Amino acid sequence: xxxxxxxxxxxxSLAVLLLWLVLAVATGPYTVRLGEVARAGxxxxxxxxxxxxxxxxxxxxxxxxxxxxxAVVWVPRREGERITPGQEAAARExxxxxxxxxxxxxxxxxxxxxxxxxxxxxxxxxxRLATVREAAASVxxxxxxxxxxxxxxxDLEDAFAKIDGTLLAVALxxxxxxxxxxxxxVLMPLLVIAGAxxxxxxxxxxxxxxxxxxxxxxxxxxxxxxxxxxxxxxxxYALLLAARHREELAGQPDAAAAMAAACRATAPPVLASAGIxxxxxxxxxxxxxxxxxxxxxxxxxxxxxxxxxxLTFLPxxxxxxxxxxxxPPTGRxxxxxxxxxxRTLAHRPRRVWVGSxxxxxxxxxxAPLLExxxxxxxxxxxxxxxxxxxxxxxxxxxxxxxxSPLTIVAPASGASGASGxxxxVAATPxxxxxxxxxxxxxxxxxxxxxxxxTPDSARARETVTRLRASLAGTGVLVGGQxxxxxxxxxxxxxxxxxxxxxxAGGPEPLGSAPP
Numbered sequence: 001x002x003x004x005x006x007x008x009x010x011x012x013s014l015a016v017l018l019l020w021l022v023l024a025v026a027t028g029p030y031t032v033r034l035g036e037v038a039r040a041g042x043x044x045x046x047x048x049x050x051x052x053x054x055x056x057x058x059x060x061x062x063x064x065x066x067x068x069x070x071a072v073v074w075v076p077r078r079e080g081e082r083i084t085p086g087q088e089a090a091a092r093e094x095x096x097x098x099x100x101x102x103x104x105x106x107x108x109x110x111x112x113x114x115x116x117x118x119x120x121x122x123x124x125x126x127x128r129l130a131t132v133r134e135a136a137a138s139v140x141x142x143x144x145x146x147x148x149x150x151x152x153x154x155d156l157e158d159a160f161a162k163i164d165g166t167l168l169a170v171a172l173x174x175x176x177x178x179x180x181x182x183x184x185x186v187l188m189p190l191l192v193i194a195g196a197x198x199x200x201x202x203x204x205x206x207x208x209x210x211x212x213x214x215x216x217x218x219x220x221x222x223x224x225x226x227x228x229x230x231x232x233x234x235x236x237y238a239l240l241l242a243a244r245h246r247e248e249l250a251g252q253p254d255a256a257a258a259m260a261a262a263c264r265a266t267a268p269p270v271l272a273s274a275g276i277x278x279x280x281x282x283x284x285x286x287x288x289x290x291x292x293x294x295x296x297x298x299x300x301x302x303x304x305x306x307x308x309x310x311l312t313f314l315p316x317x318x319x320x321x322x323x324x325x326x327x328p329p330t331g332r333x334x335x336x337x338x339x340x341x342x343r344t345l346a347h348r349p350r351r352v353w354v355g356s357x358x359x360x361x362x363x364x365x366x367a368p369l370l371e372x373x374x375x376x377x378x379x380x381x382x383x384x385x386x387x388x389x390x391x392x393x394x395x396x397x398x399x400x401x402x403x404s405p406l407t408i409v410a411p412a413s414g415a416s417g418a419s420g421x422x423x424x425v426a427a428t429p430x431x432x433x434x435x436x437x438x439x440x441x442x443x444x445x446x447x448x449x450x451x452x453x454t455p456d457s458a459r460a461r462e463t464v465t466r467l468r469a470s471l472a473g474t475g476v477l478v479g480g481q482x483x484x485x486x487x488x489x490x491x492x493x494x495x496x497x498x499x500x501x502x503x504a505g506g507p508e509p510l511g512s513a514p515p
Contacts (some may be wrong), residue, residue, distance in 0.1 A: 009256055009294030013316035020313040024198050027205035031197075034204045037211040038160075038218045050288075051468070055479025058409050058444060070120040071148035071403035072136050073393050074105070075113045082111040083142075090139040091116070098135055111512070113397035120150045129154055144358070147390030148403030149481070152377050155385040160220035167224055172196070173229040191317055196234035197512030199309040203230055203302040210297075217294050225295065226302045233274070233303065237310035241266045245318060259319050261348065267311055274307040376456045391454070399432035401460065406467070406480040408434075408447040418445030421476055425449050428470060453479040 074091055082130040091105040091114055099118040107114045120128050129146060136144040172193055179189035210216035245264050248258035255278060277299065284296035345352050359448060378391045394402060418436050425434045425447060434449040449467075453459040460482040468478050 010320065013256075013319040016312055016316040017320060019315075020198060022311070024201055027201040030205040031201050031207045034159075034208045034211070034218065034223055035220075037208060038220050038223045050484075051477055052479035052483040055409050055477045055483075056406055058477070059407070059446070068120055068150040068153060069117050069148045069403050070126075070132065070146060070150035071115055071117050071390065071394055072105075072132060073115045073147060073397070074136065074139055074142040075112055075145070075393060075397070077141050077143050080112075082477070083107060083114050087139050087142055088114065091136075091142075091293060094135050094138060098132060108397040110397065112434075113393065114396065115398055115402065117148065117403055123152050125150055128159070145386070145390035145393045147387055147394045151387035151390055152381065152385075155381050155387045156220075156377070157380060160224075168200075168227050168231070169269055171228050175231060175235045179239075182239070183242075187321065191314065191321070192235055192238040192242075195238055195309050195314045195317070196231045198313060199234045199302075199305040200227065200230045202309070203305040206301050206305070207298055216297055217290055218298065219291055219294070222291065222295050222298050226298055229299060230302050230306055233277075233306040234310060237266075237270050237273075237306060240270065241310060241314060242318070245315075255319050255322055259315050263311060263315055270307055270310055274303040280302045285297070296512070306435065375441040376454050378454065395454075399450050399452050400454045401432065402455075404455040404481040406431075406449040406451065406464070406478060406482055408449055408467075409477045409479070410445045410447060411475055412443055412445045421471070421474070422447050423465065426468060428463065428467045429440050430459065430466065451482060461485055 026420050037171065051121060071096075074087065076087075088105065088107065095103050095105055095116045095118070098118075101115055104115040118132070120132070129151065133144055133146060147450050175196070176189050176193060179192055180186070182190060189192045205218065206216055207223075207226065211218040241262060245259055245262040248261045249255065252258055252261075279300075281296045282301040284292045287293050378388050381388050391400075394400070408421065408425060410418050412418055422436055424433055426449075428449075430452055432450045434447055434453045437446050437448055451463055453463065464478060464482050471478065
């Protein structure tokens, strides 16, 4: 890097350009292939000491992959009608074929819907959902809706599969428009975008290798952040370098010498910017959640690629293209507001940084006002997603938490035996129903509690808080999706969870709604 900054020759620039072109050919495909190893949403895996993880270890000591619940909801095709006995019988037959005779659909209190919750996955969810939908549609006179974690997971994967190309196109399109307005030429914007795409390809290749080896779990949100960040940062660094190069060209006609001077002046702020962002994001490695821990190194790698491309590939390209690439100075810049702003910053640097620090401190003082309540997944998905429609239908006829009940592990006997715990759980505000189910955990009783609210909502987490407070000191453990969000929501403010599954290692979902 130092050699490149000190001296730019056409031969050296050509060598640098050829090296980057070889790298582009090798890494280009990984911009697309990164999506192959990126999960649609981060798996909620909490520290071993978290209560929901303790429940997982009790119920699933082998830590094998657990099926996700899928809610199949039938409603009459004509609004206002009720489910008939013939339709109930047909739904029982379908359920027996899909999940065995032990699961039985449950009729809603208003008789206008029936539901069964079956375990699905965790692999080949999309094909399995198509099979389930086709089988459930055989119940004549009804409309089938699929809801719950499995349906939401598939919709989330579809949303992320469609957003990557759109996100990149929008980012590049916005940058192209800005650069066309700034440079009023076609060549320079294309060079800047080429550098951004090269940095993106290099970053994606590195992230793909790490994700493929299992060293760095990548999810769809991390992938999207890296895409936008690389395009934005590369464009900013390119603008800084091009502006400085144009200034140097005004004083000396030799493009190579002007670029060397421009790089010497540009390298410190570019490296400082990339380094600060990388170091700041690396603090996420202290997070409890794997998705946040992975985001820090992913962004740091992306910023290294941005800085490397901006200080090697783009300078070499500008030297080879010559001064005609940049619009020459018109002389009007000296009287512009930007020139006046720059002079103010240069003459009074201490006042500027002290004032900026005070503004940042004022903003930081407002941090306690932030409520990290998060966004329920059904609100984060597109409004037309099938699982969103299924969720709305489910809520109209059943408790909103039917598809993802809390998983409560209690002593099988003693003062806090299963029956007493079940009664205490049922009396907790926010719990619609609770039921004791058979459990393979020796000496433990398993209670499933259906919540009145959507499992990943703030109100559901409040119910978990009340429930744990009422059971404190009894040895009872509360797990499940809402319990996971209770801990994860404090570390992940405002982010929708991708895997809306039941607690890892939990039992298979009930085939009927709790009584």
